[in-house]
Amino acid sequence: MSVIEVRDLCVSLKTKKGLHPIVKNVSFSVNQGECLGILGESGSGKSMTVKAFAGLLDKSFQVSGQAVFNGRDLLKESKESLRRLRGRQITMVLQNPMTCFDPLYRIGNQMAETFAVHTQWDKAQIRSRSLDILERMQIKDPAEVLEKYPHQLSGGMLQRIMIGIAIALEPDLLIADEPTTAIDAITQFEILQEFQKIKSGHQTAMLFITHDLGAVSKVADRILVMSNGEIVDKGEFSHILHHAIDPYTKLLVEKRSAVMARYRLALQKEASQ
Ligand SMILES: Nc1ncnc2c1ncn2[C@@H]1O[C@H](COP(=O)(O)OP(=O)(O)O)[C@@H](O)[C@H]1O
Numbered sequence: 001m002s003v004i005e006v007r008d009l010c011v012s013l014k015t016k017k018g019l020h021p022i023v024k025n026v027s028f029s030v031n032q033g034e035c036l037g038i039l040g041e042s043g044s045g046k047s048m049t050v051k052a053f054a055g056l057l058d059k060s061f062q063v064s065g066q067a068v069f070n071g072r073d074l075l076k077e078s079k080e081s082l083r084r085l086r087g088r089q090i091t092m093v094l095q096n097p098m099t100c101f102d103p104l105y106r107i108g109n110q111m112a113e114t115f116a117v118h119t120q121w122d123k124a125q126i127r128s129r130s131l132d133i134l135e136r137m138q139i140k141d142p143a144e145v146l147e148k149y150p151h152q153l154s155g156g157m158l159q160r161i162m163i164g165i166a167i168a169l170e171p172d173l174l175i176a177d178e179p180t181t182a183i184d185a186i187t188q189f190e191i192l193q194e195f196q197k198i199k200s201g202h203q204t205a206m207l208f209i210t211h212d213l214g215a216v217s218k219v220a221d222r223i224l225v226m227s228n229g230e231i232v233d234k235g236e237f238s239h240i241l242h243h244a245i246d247p248y249t250k251l252l253v254e255k256r257s258a259v260m261a262r263y264r265l266a267l268q269k270e271a272s273q
């Protein structure tokens with residue numbers, strides 16, 4: 001069953017000279033327990049696509065099309081109802097972790113507030129789950145980290161905490177926009193496994209935005225490639241690797257020789273069966 005179905009989504013910037021198109025007729029759907037990867041170079045419209053249907057764009061943009069989430073067209077919902085959806089049914093990991101935390105409050109307080117609003121957990125549960133989340137996100141000394149202010153932690157730590165919160169809320173749809181950019185390769189592996197778990201364990205639908213072919217290959221079932229606001233390629237991961245038509249995708253593919261080697265192995269196995 002599709003959790004989100006986006007049809008003909010267009011986003012334009014309103015300028016004095018008229019509308020400047022940014023996202024052009026983007027359509028896709030994501031099923032329960034499935035992860036769709038959105039790949040594309042910087043500036044290709046990946047973030048704008050998800051921000052448009054999550055209600056995160058201001059009045060300087062015009063948005064058209066449909067984004068049906070569990071039967072409701074998000075583009076018709078009020079700001080307030082979208083705000084309520086975000087946090088419980090839809091959670092987001094945004095590109096810049098610093099902007100997602102309030103510099104004036106301790107991490108533990110901010111986590112507790114989020115969970116108090118979006119879950120039924122009592123105070124003791126909030127405390128134990130917060131510690132558990134930090135541990136799952138490979139953060140050492142979780143009790144101490146809860147006492148810290150955002151500026152006392154690295155970008156990678158904040159990004160992991162944000163991922164932990166987004167996963168812990170067990171949403172129907174999880175949108176992760178470049179979630180692992182600030183996280184070192186070794187920890188990335190563990191974090192990507194947590195994404196895998198929430199996808200299969202809670203039948204969460206996931207949109208995983210990245211320009212990292214290696215990361216997306218670990219979590220995504222299907223991939224969309226965007227360039228200049230349009231979908232230029234789509235399909236299963238192996239299809240993208242072997243039949244990439246878009247020059248940027250080809251370049252990405254060539255750069256990732258390690259991934260290619262793994263895939264060649266998998267294909268050889270397939271061929272010998
Ligand atoms: N606040 C903004 N005002 C005007 N244009 C913007 C704004 N944010 C993004 N854009 C433009 O929209 C295009 C797509 O941006 P974005 O979706 O953020 O790209 P991506 O996430 O793929 O790197 C870019 O060309 C960018 O210049």
Ligand SMILES: [Mg+2]
Nearest residue numbers: 046047048095
């Ligand atoms: Mg972006």
